[in-house]
Amino acid sequence: MDFEYTQSEQNFRSEVRQFLDENLPAATDKGPVFMKHWLKKVREKRWVGFSWPKSVGGGGGNIMEQVILKEEMSARKAPPLGTCMMGLAWVGPGIIQYGTEEQKERFLPDILDSKYHWCTGYSEPNVGSDLAALQCKATRDRDEYIINGTKIWTSLAPFASWISMLVRTDNFGETDNKHDGITALLVDLSTQGIDIKPIENMAGGKVFAQIFFDNVRVPIKNRLGEEGNGWAVTISSLANERSSIGEVAGLYTKLEKLTDLLSTSKWNGQAAITDKKIRRTLGRFEAKIEAMRLNGLRYLTKQIKGEPLSSETSVNKLHRAELEVEMGDFAVEKLGEAGLQLRNQEDAVRTGYWATDSLNWPTVVIGGGTPNIQKNIIAERILGLPKD
Ligand SMILES: Cc1cc2nc3c(=O)[nH]c(=O)nc-3n(C[C@H](O)[C@H](O)[C@H](O)COP(=O)(O)OP(=O)(O)OC[C@H]3O[C@@H](n4cnc5c(N)ncnc54)[C@H](O)[C@@H]3O)c2cc1C
Incomplete structure (x- = not known):
């Protein structure tokens, strides 16, 4: 390094x-x-x-x-x-790598100009961690696909104009490998037959939705990559940004907010920040963020050498999930009753940031793969432990 x-x-x-x-x-x-x-x-x-x-x-x-x-x-x-978050993070990179010239000209300038939002349709009601078992189906009718099925937990769907989604284009079980027969499609969300039902999360936000597809016709020119190659398209698009620099910066900002909160609150009748146990906990949080930063530098070193990143990024994903929950819970506990006031509620301390933050834990813990799945990856692919 x-x-x-x-x-x-x-x-x-x-x-x-x-x-x-x-x-x-x-x-x-x-x-x-x-x-x-x-x-x-x-x-x-x-x-x-x-x-x-x-x-x-x-x-x-x-x-x-x-x-x-x-x-x-x-x-x-x-x-x-x-502001086109998903477009910049992985839809655009997927189009750059697998898209036709027509797709590049049509979609990339709009993403760069922040014209509208994209969302990502992978998960289904019975399909999450085991994504390759997806069932949303697309059948071919001359130069169109007809999609039937549903996607769920689709972030930003209530505000998005387009979805990058995975569908099954073979009959499930037809091939030995369930990764085969998955195809990536770029779909205009205003197409007839699409119904978007927003889902409210426990912090009161309505940022994700379930989407229903009823005989939705999509031109084959909107297919990303070859038919049946959707798994490869997805894996390489998602591998795009993984060095965790953004997450570390976000965690340091959160620690700053936490320190600021404790500097102005009371604990056991004295300024919270002077309490030994509280100071020790803040120190532990900082050490954990720093460990994550240094681990991120290891990934960066590999990237600079042109080596692809793979399973090792699960370490920071798991570490961050634990840390975000710990920090949110700690703040809410120290705020006492006031820590229960949600964003924009009357009397909410710091406009309810901490209560809302601590209820939003699924975003960092479940979104992008659960801790159990990260542990499986670390156990099997890094530590070489047996599968069963
Ligand atoms: C805030 C948020 C945003 C999201 N945004 C999107 C999005 O934009 N697009 C999208 O497609 N999806 C999105 N998701 C869905 C997310 O990807 C899935 O929720 C996640 O992959 C888990 O799938 P699941 O909910 O079906 O749970 P399941 O896979 O059914 O898992 C249930 C439980 O079983 C455990 N488990 C499952 N398999 C194993 C195993 N092999 N070994 C050990 N334990 C296991 C899991 O860890 C979990 O605890 C989002 C989710 C959240 C919370």
Whole structure:
């Protein structure tokens, strides 16, 4: 691991800092007018889709430049570089790798311009961890597929315009390997036969939905990759961003908020931050985040050497899930009754951030694969333990 930065990397860091000085107001007012200006500016810099090749409108940034950009943006708590989250994270990279020229021209500029949201349709009511058992079916009718079935827990579906989804195009059980016969489709959510039913989570948010497909016709030109190759398309798209720099920055911000909260609250009749046990817990959280950061640097070193990342990223995924829950629970406990007030409720401490945060644990714990599944991966693929 080499911790030194080259001259050109240092120059790039200065460029980012200067841009932030000039374009990021210190005031907290970052409303729609500011966001419009911000998105235009970062797009001009080609920092939206910074890791994408220049030939498709991206920034062509190398891995270290991507890290520097993320570090500087999170240090200044800058707004996101583009608002089409799923499009930038994996739908776009999937299209770059597997899409036709027509798909690239049609979808990539819209993702970079934050025109609309994409969502991802993998999970079904009986299919989650064992994704390859999916049953939502697409049958071929000349130059169209006809989709029937349902997807669930689809984040952002209530606001999205398009879905990148997996369907079964063979008869289940026809092939020996259930990964075969899965196909990736890009589907316009305004197509006839699609019904999106939002699901409210326990913190009161309505960000995901169940989607029903009833004889939905999709042109074959909207297929991503070959028919039956959807598994490979998914795996390589999801492998795109895994070095956990974003998560570590988010955890440090959360620790800052927690420290700030305890600096202004009382515990056992004295300032909470002076309590020995509380200080020890905060120290333990910091050590855990730092361990995650250093582990992330190991992944980064591999990426710089051009080696693909695989099972090792499950370590940070598992570690982060535990830590987020621990930190949220700790804050709510220390707030006592006030810790039960949800966001925007009257009298909520710090506008209910901690109560809402602690009820949102499924996002980091279940979304993207449960802890049990991460443990299986670590046990089987890293530690080499037997499957049964
Ligand atoms: C906030 C949030 C956002 C989400 N967003 C999306 C999205 O945008 N798109 C999408 O497609 N899906 C999304 N999901 C769904 C998510 O991917 C699934 O919930 C997850 O993969 C688990 O699947 P499941 O809910 O069917 O649970 P199951 O797979 O049925 O698991 C139930 C329990 O059994 C355990 N288990 C299952 N298999 C094993 C095993 N082999 N060994 C040991 N234990 C096992 C699990 O760990 C879990 O505790 C989201 C979920 C959440 C909570």
